Amino acid sequence: MAYTLPISILLCGVIGLSLAYSGPDLPPGPYCGRTNECCKNREDRCSHYILGTMCYCDEFCDRPNGRDDCCPDYQPVCDPQSTPPPGEIKKPDPCRHGGRIYRTGDTRKEGCNTCECVFEYEQNNWQCSRDPCIIDDDVISYVNRDYRLGWRASNYSQFYNKKLKDGLIFKLGTFKLSQELYHLGAVNYDKDIDYPRQFDSRQNWANFITPVVDQGWCGSDWAVSLATIISDRFAIQSKGAERVRLSPQTLLSCNVRRQQGCKGGHIDTAWRFASVHGMVDEDCYPYKARVTTCPFRAEGNLLSDGCRPLVADRQDRYKVGPPSRLVKEQDVMYDIMVSGPIQAVMTVYQDFFHYSGGIYRHSMFGDQQMKGYHSVRIVGWGEQNGDKYWLVANSWGPEWGENGYFRIARGVNESGIESFMVSVLCDVTESSMK
Ligand SMILES: *[C@@H]1O[C@H](CO)[C@@H](O)[C@H](O)[C@H]1NC(C)=O
Numbered sequence: 309m310a311y312t313l314p315i316s317i318l319l320c321g322v323i324g325l326s327l328a329y330s331g332p333d334l335p336p337g338p339y340c341g342r343t344n345e346c347c348k349n350r351e352d353r354c355s356h357y358i359l360g361t362m363c364y365c366d367e368f369c370d371r372p373n374g375r376d377d378c379c380p381d382y383q384p385v386c387d388p389q390s391t392p393p394p395g396e397i398k399k400p401d402p403c404r405h406g407g408r409i410y411r412t413g414d415t416r417k418e419g420c421n422t423c424e425c426v427f428e429y430e431q432n433n434w435q436c437s438r439d440p441c442i443i444d445d446d447v448i449s450y451v452n453r454d455y456r457l458g459w460r461a462s463n464y465s466q467f468y469n470k471k472l473k474d475g476l477i478f479k480l481g482t483f484k485l486s487q488e489l490y491h492l493g494a495v496n497y498d499k500d501i502d503y504p505r506q507f508d509s510r511q512n513w514a515n516f517i518t519p520v521v522d523q524g525w526c527g528s529d530w531a532v533s534l535a536t537i538i539s540d541r542f543a544i545q546s547k548g549a550e551r552v553r554l555s556p557q558t559l560l561s562c563n564v565r566r567q568q569g570c571k572g573g574h575i576d577t578a579w580r581f582a583s584v585h586g587m588v589d590e591d592c593y594p595y596k597a598r599v600t601t602c603p604f605r606a607e608g609n610l611l612s613d614g615c616r617p618l619v620a621d622r623q624d625r626y627k628v629g630p631p632s633r634l635v636k637e638q639d640v641m642y643d644i645m646v647s648g649p650i651q652a653v654m655t656v657y658q659d660f661f662h663y664s665g666g667i668y669r670h671s672m673f674g675d676q677q678m679k680g681y682h683s684v685r686i687v688g689w690g691e692q693n694g695d696k697y698w699l700v701a702n703s704w705g706p707e708w709g710e711n712g713y714f715r716i717a718r719g720v721n722e723s724g725i726e727s728f729m730v731s732v733l734c735d736v737t738e739s740s741m742k
């Protein structure tokens with residue numbers, strides 16, 4: 309009991325000292341510098357009062373495991389050559405950004421890029437990825453300044469913080485067409501009729517045309533464009549009896565051979581699937597924007613799938629006939645007028661993501677190297693001040709473009725959209741044909 313008191317006082321003193329001597333708010337001194345005396349061992353002339361206790365200017369205070377009772381100016385006065393002992397190396401400055409402090413390993417976003425606070429060469433520094441983002445302020449301002457271009461650009465929040473290289477995967481989704489696809493039989497209607505200057509499937513077949521779909525962050529345009537075109541055509545060909553909304557999820561989840569789901573697909577593989585196995589409707593199997601386990605048997609029908617047909621004599625899934633290629637502008641127009649929207653594949657560059665209205669033509673603004681292929685649904689055509697266009701449904705939701713649609717120059721193979729256009733006929737039921 310007799311020893312307890314002095315020991316605890318001593319401990320307090322040591323703790324008090326070590327705290328007192330490391331802060332920046334110590335009384336400024338000088339201490340050792342007052343006499344410039346430094347000693348080998350503890351001696352009165354080398355001790356000074358600080359904050360009600362003592363600090364020392366001797367080698368004893370400077371022992372390896374913590375220099376906890378040296379006077380604050382011990383090092384510059386008594387040991388100016390020494391480097392600080394290990395464990396006392398001055399901490400490197402942290403990374404800073406926007407008034408905030410970040411430690412080694414912390415990250416922050418800069419647009420679509422990520423910056424990491426990295427420690428190298430004894431310093432913390434920001435290291436940022438430098439990928440082009442989908443949205444580019446220069447594209448927006450250049451496009452909107454160039455009134456001859458004919459279309460306008462917008463700052464879409466749905467693309468914020470997304471990289472262009474990812475947008476080309478997850479907002480598109482069509483694999484480059486194989487050469488043999490270009491040998492697909494083309495239909496030649498060669499109808500010499502008066503084509504209307506404007507045609508809009510939505511007006512011609514009110515309520516039959518599928519609303520614009522949002523494919524989400526999933527490269528499923530190959531599934532969405534086909535599902536919507538077939539839906540429109542089922543309604544049109546059946547004169548409304550089979551006004552069905554077919555689910556792109558059927559293709560996304562069940563057509564997995566040779567396909568990459570949300571990372572893209574081959575449109576011809578999708579047609580083949582739709583013709584052999586068929587599709588089910590959106591109510592039965594809603595679109596999820598991701599690949600899920602296909603719940604259907606390959607050889608099932610709507611009843612065994614647990615889906616509800618709209619007409620009594622339908623049991624089979626919704627299937628299509630073989631596709632045919634449309635090559636000439638007027639044949640495309642004829643096919644749309646008679647049978648409904650068609651599918652087309654176009655090339656997409658960075659500027660297209662910004663489109664908010666007008667007649668699109670690929671511009672010289674933005675990245676010209678990175679591109680992807682996009683399957684879309686052409687629902688009609690028109691002319692504005694003599695400028696001919698196709699009217700096209702995109703699959704990026706109704707907030708994008710002109711209520712989800714865009715117009716693109718017609719008759720000039722703009723963005724390659726006229727290099728691959730296809731039509732399919734649907735297997736409507738007998739009863740709906742009457
Ligand atoms: C687009 O929006 C972002 C986020 O609000 C903003 O930082 C950027 O300056 C905008 N760009 C243009 C060209 O308006």
Ligand SMILES: *[C@@H]1O[C@H](CO)[C@@H](O)[C@H](O)[C@H]1NC(C)=O
Nearest residue numbers: 655721722723724725726727
């Ligand atoms: C249309 O343009 C694409 C590329 O943009 C090109 O590959 C294709 O050959 C063109 N087609 C025609 C018919 O000119």
